[in-house]
Amino acid sequence: MIALEGVSKRYGGQTVVDDVSLALGGEGVTALIGPNGAGKSTLFGLVGRLVRPDAGRVTVDGLDVATTPSQELARRVAVLRQDNHVAARLTVQDLVEFGRFPHSRGRLTVDDRDHVERAVAHLGLEGYRDRFLDELSGGQRQRASIAMVLAQDTRYVLLDEPLNNLDLRHMGETMRLVREMADVLGKRVVTVLHDVNSAAAYADRIVAMRDGRVVADAPARDVMRPEVLADVYDTTVDVREIDGRPVALYYG
Amino acid sequence: MLTEPAPVAVRPRPRLRASVRRAGSAVRLAALGGLVLALVAAYLFTDVPGSLAYALEKRGLTVAATVVVAAAVGVSTVVFHTITGNRVLTPSIMGFDAFYLLVSTAVVFAAGSAAFLAADPLVLWAVQVAVMVGFSVVLSTWLFGGKRRSIHLMLLVGIVLGTFFRSFSEWMQRMLDPLDFQVLSDAFFASLTRPDETLLVLTAALVAVGCAVVVPLLRTLDVLTLGEPVAVGLGVDHRRVVLTLFAVVSVMVAASTALVGPVLFLGLIVANLAYAWAGSFRHAWTVPTAVLLGVVCLLGGQLVLERVLGFGGTLSTVVDFAGGLFFLYLVLRKGAR
Ligand SMILES: Nc1ncnc2c1ncn2[C@@H]1O[C@H](COP(=O)(O)OP(=O)(O)OP(=O)(O)O)[C@@H](O)[C@H]1O
Numbered sequence: 001m002i003a004l005e006g007v008s009k010r011y012g013g014q015t016v017v018d019d020v021s022l023a024l025g026g027e028g029v030t031a032l033i034g035p036n037g038a039g040k041s042t043l044f045g046l047v048g049r050l051v052r053p054d055a056g057r058v059t060v061d062g063l064d065v066a067t068t069p070s071q072e073l074a075r076r077v078a079v080l081r082q083d084n085h086v087a088a089r090l091t092v093q094d095l096v097e098f099g100r101f102p103h104s105r106g107r108l109t110v111d112d113r114d115h116v117e118r119a120v121a122h123l124g125l126e127g128y129r130d131r132f133l134d135e136l137s138g139g140q141r142q143r144a145s146i147a148m149v150l151a152q153d154t155r156y157v158l159l160d161e162p163l164n165n166l167d168l169r170h171m172g173e174t175m176r177l178v179r180e181m182a183d184v185l186g187k188r189v190v191t192v193l194h195d196v197n198s199a200a201a202y203a204d205r206i207v208a209m210r211d212g213r214v215v216a217d218a219p220a221r222d223v224m225r226p227e228v229l230a231d232v233y234d235t236t237v238d239v240r241e242i243d244g245r246p247v248a249l250y251y252g
Numbered sequence: 253m254l255t256e257p258a259p260v261a262v263r264p265r266p267r268l269r270a271s272v273r274r275a276g277s278a279v280r281l282a283a284l285g286g287l288v289l290a291l292v293a294a295y296l297f298t299d300v301p302g303s304l305a306y307a308l309e310k311r312g313l314t315v316a317a318t319v320v321v322a323a324a325v326g327v328s329t330v331v332f333h334t335i336t337g338n339r340v341l342t343p344s345i346m347g348f349d350a351f352y353l354l355v356s357t358a359v360v361f362a363a364g365s366a367a368f369l370a371a372d373p374l375v376l377w378a379v380q381v382a383v384m385v386g387f388s389v390v391l392s393t394w395l396f397g398g399k400r401r402s403i404h405l406m407l408l409v410g411i412v413l414g415t416f417f418r419s420f421s422e423w424m425q426r427m428l429d430p431l432d433f434q435v436l437s438d439a440f441f442a443s444l445t446r447p448d449e450t451l452l453v454l455t456a457a458l459v460a461v462g463c464a465v466v467v468p469l470l471r472t473l474d475v476l477t478l479g480e481p482v483a484v485g486l487g488v489d490h491r492r493v494v495l496t497l498f499a500v501v502s503v504m505v506a507a508s509t510a511l512v513g514p515v516l517f518l519g520l521i522v523a524n525l526a527y528a529w530a531g532s533f534r535h536a537w538t539v540p541t542a543v544l545l546g547v548v549c550l551l552g553g554q555l556v557l558e559r560v561l562g563f564g565g566t567l568s569t570v571v572d573f574a575g576g577l578f579f580l581y582l583v584l585r586k587g588a589r
């Protein structure tokens with residue numbers, strides 16, 4: 001489990017994560033939703049040891065993130081960053097191979113190569129492996145980054161807006177991949193999503209944040225209610241049932 | 253795409269492609285190695301004035317100094333580029349050269365050029381290395397100690413201090429008598445001929461230790477090119493690794509600067525040529541390529557200076573001129589894109 005206990009983070013005078021206690025990484029897929037600036041990425045940063053908490057404690061499988069060796073944690077948690085721009089000139093294959101670094105420190109074994117191949121195949125990137133990242137479209141680059149996270153082969157997978165830049169088809173495929181990671185590979189996926197309908201369709205549990213606090217944490221269906229969503233996003237949202245699934249209407 | 257990923261069928265091809273690429277890098281590195289050997293042979297064996305044994309002894313020292321300096325400059329510049337995520341800087345931006353100028357000037361200013369010339373070169377070297385390393389250790393622990401601070405702040409402080417050291421040195425130099433000033437100017441011109449043997453051995457030892465620290469970190473350096481957040485996500489202890497590498501860079505740069513004078517501009521040329529020549533972002537290729545290119549530049553320059561132009565040993569003019577042009581080229585090319 002990934003456990004946050006009374007975690008707070010302040011930037012200047014602004015409290016960005018406000019005394020959050022939360023357990024993530026139960027079976028299945030958890031969606032993390034909330035408006036821009038709610039503190040979702042900061043929460044991931046706290047788990048991914050990029051952000052040090054001002055108060056509280058973060059543990060992964062009981063290991064304190066602040067004191068456990070980085071490599072040990074990198075074998076348990078993989079994080080897809082919201083902004084995953086890479087300045088170095090490398091190919092898709094190079095990037096995905098980096099996902100194995102926590103396991104092999106850069107000397108790939110047969111097993112490592114197998115993981116890399118499967119990740120490349122899962123994201124449909126076979127035709128792109130020798131392309132340089134700066135020669136890809138935004139969505140292809142996003143898929144390459146997801147492949148790297150997948151190759152890392154960790155129990156916990158944190159995805160910060162994995163649907164960024166993806167077209168309709170790849171949005172669907174990526175969400176089904178997320179589902180498969182949980183159902184077939186047994187991974188515990190936590191993913192930040194802005195599209196609440198994707199969250200409702202593919203996640204088991206939705207955690208909603210606002211102003212650095214967790215304001216809702218329930219099975220997906222229970223969060224998909226007009227009054228809950230209105231409170232989270234501070235705007236009116238209509239929710240309809242289509243083919244037995246709740247669908248939020250937020251246009252017009 | 254999700255149902256049946258078939259890794260077995262596709263596995264051999266990328267391996268082949270990757271190994272072709274690796275072979276390309278190896279061939280390029282080997283070619284460069286051949287060029288280095290040819291230059292060394294040309295330097296050692298052509299144009300021998302008298303006894304070959306005497307010439308070889310004298311020239312052998314210059315070749316050794318060249319290799320040591322090229323290793324220090326090549327390794328430290330490539331490492332510095334990676335940890336700062338910037339390819340147009342050299343460690344000189346941290347004020348190393350300026351600090352060397354300041355220490356030398358201060359010695360001449362306080363004790364006179366006679367004392368400077370009479371001083372045990374070993375003591376002078378040791379003091380300069382110690383003071384330069386001390387300076388960078390203080391700077392880096394201050395900036396990295398306690399809270400996480402950015403490497404950019406560190407660079408900014410280095411630039412400000414460097415400018416201050418330079419101005420302060422110039423102020424002292426203006427008050428020197430002409431003879432003292434002449435002695436000092438000579439010391440500031442990088443020279444690879446007639447290095448002090450003891451200093452050469454000591455510098456080589458420090459540079460070797462530096463390389464021994466860097467070599468196991470070559471693959472970690474590859475990961476650092478992905479940027480701090482991704483590197484941390486992949487299990488790199490970023491703070492510790494960067495501090496270690498920074499210390500190595502400091503020691504190497506300090507030792508080689510104290511041996512032959514400021515030649516850091518060379519690093520800019522060789523590192524950027526190495527990125528183009530190596531054809532790979534991997535440090536296992538770029539670092540040795542940069543070192544070999546350093547030998548080519550230094551020894552080639554030395555050959556031209558000594559044998560073609562008939563000069564003694566003022567290599568810094570060539571290095572600074574070529575480096576300046578190259579820097580402009582880099583900046584302009586960056587701007588054009
Ligand atoms: N390094 C930083 N320094 C100062 N403020 C920061 C920093 N990082 C984040 N913040 C602030 O913290 C708040 C939360 O940011 P965070 O990136 O966690 O939001 P988010 O929920 O991921 O938003 P989005 O949906 O836009 O990605 C924002 O108000 C942001 O301005």
Ligand SMILES: [Mg+2]
Nearest residue numbers: 040041042082
């Ligand atoms: Mg965010």
